[in-house]
Amino acid sequence: MATSTPPLNPLSSPKSKSNNPNESNPSPLSLLRKCSSLKEIKQIQAITIKSNLQHDISVITKLINFCTLNPSTTMDHAQHLFDQIPQPDIVLFNTMARGYALTNTPIRAMTLFSRILNLGLLPDDYTFPSLLKACANSKALKEGKQVHNLVIKLGLHLNIYVQPTLINMYTECRDISAARKVFDKISSPCVVTYNAMITGYSRCSQPNEALALFRELQGSNLNPTDVTMLSVLSSCALLGALDLGKWIHEYIKKNGFDEYLKVNTALIDMYAKCGSLEDAVCVFENMRFKDTQAWSAMIVAYAIHGHGYKAVAMFEDMRRVRVRPDEITFLGVLYACSHTGMVVEGCEYFQSMSVRYGIVPGIKHFGCMVDLLARAGRLDEAYKFIEELPLMPTPILWRTLLSACSSHGNVEMGKQVMERIFELDDSHGGDYVILSNMCARAGRWEDVNYIRKLMKDKGVVKVPGCSSVEVNNVVHEFFSGDGTHSESRELHKVLDQLVKELKLIGYVPDTSLVFHADMREEEKEATLRYHSEKLAIAFGLINTPPGTTIRVVKNLRVCGDCHSAAKFISTISNRQIILRDIQRFHHFKDGKCSCGDYW
């Protein structure tokens, strides 16, 4: 009878099924070959019904497990199968929980968990990794802690599969100290647990801690893995420390990790973010096989270095060799367009994203579009664009528009936008600073005073500007007006002299950017002169041999006056200055910047 069914490829062989239908252990599971599409799963399901196995819990578990191989399209079906089982066992629950964790539907996972407890079933070491992953995905710290408590109660905190997910849950919920507490209690962590902790540090922007733990791992008798290298490279990228990154690259080559596709992608990212586009290109070109992620990393690399046209050309190459772009590729392309003023092209790519590739634009794509329009001065269109969004706008979208209002000097719209931001979040110091600077430049001092008072009343603080420069493998940090660095006195003198020389070749300090309205002109100039970027550049100038490129990393957007000064410094000192700010790179050379002043 089985032979009369139409040919079905997922079946291993119809013959074996009719061999011994009533033997004690015919293992119907052996008939099920791995499959993941809904169509294949339904075909197999039809066979289980024919063989009257649709109530066999192990068969259904297997089917549901197939659904978790491709969960985004098959989990609804899994749910359907699951609902028909009157008394699921713990294995079936675990399988479902895994699917929910992978589809990012943590609430369903937690509901499942309550059901397990209510039924009096005992969750085991297979249950918790999925549950914790679900909590991590949804950043549900409260639920995560509950699960953690139960893990301890059941004595499963020693399980090597549970430990990394516990750490991962805490770091994804941004509770890094809780994660570290878990880590410290483990007597001999395995390499996966180390990786979870190192990754946690880098995801929480604590690259130095990540690197310290990597060194500890090197000192142990465990061997780092490719995953370790991904997090370590990500940490180098955060620091912008090129020399360190190069050292890690050597280590990667020596240990054969350069065979891994993802490690190479992370290398491209690291080199790009450490300011060496050439090295990023070199890694990319040496890759034998390039996937979507590798292409995306390279597109982003060109984009953040101001080579918008090159980034777009890369995208066209990618299409030519038939690598499918994903939502992140498009973020890179749109970013490139907005930072190069390619408004028409940007709009076209935005359209083609959904029309040709079926990618639903997310909030970040909309953010790129706001930036694209607003940067180009089409402020009204950008405003309308945000208002007509199918999603709830985040303060980030309005903030993007606010920056553009500032660079285009549109105070009226700036105020309007600020109101919209305040409806959502009034605790962001940077917003006040932008608006205040705008008003100051327009000479509206009463507005400036009002904004300052508002900040004071609400207790809003602005993030201090901080710039760092790497000299002889040591990263030196400077804060605005900083007098703490050991060489600061000398540095101030150097800057005083430097600014005098810069003025001779045409530099004019832009004192309208100084926040305090009631300062005298000389005081304002002095404040400007000791901005963190300038301190870092000056430190680089006096501590490196002539002609060396100076690489500076800043935590905020570069200030307009420092941008202007850096151009003049590149001329006067005959140096290349590469400055990474929170958004992108500025390459200063011969009095010009790679951003073309479009920022």
Next chain:
DNA sequence: ATAGGGTTAG
């Protein structure tokens, strides 16, 4: 039958 850490964007 079921299980851990992951790059690219922001």
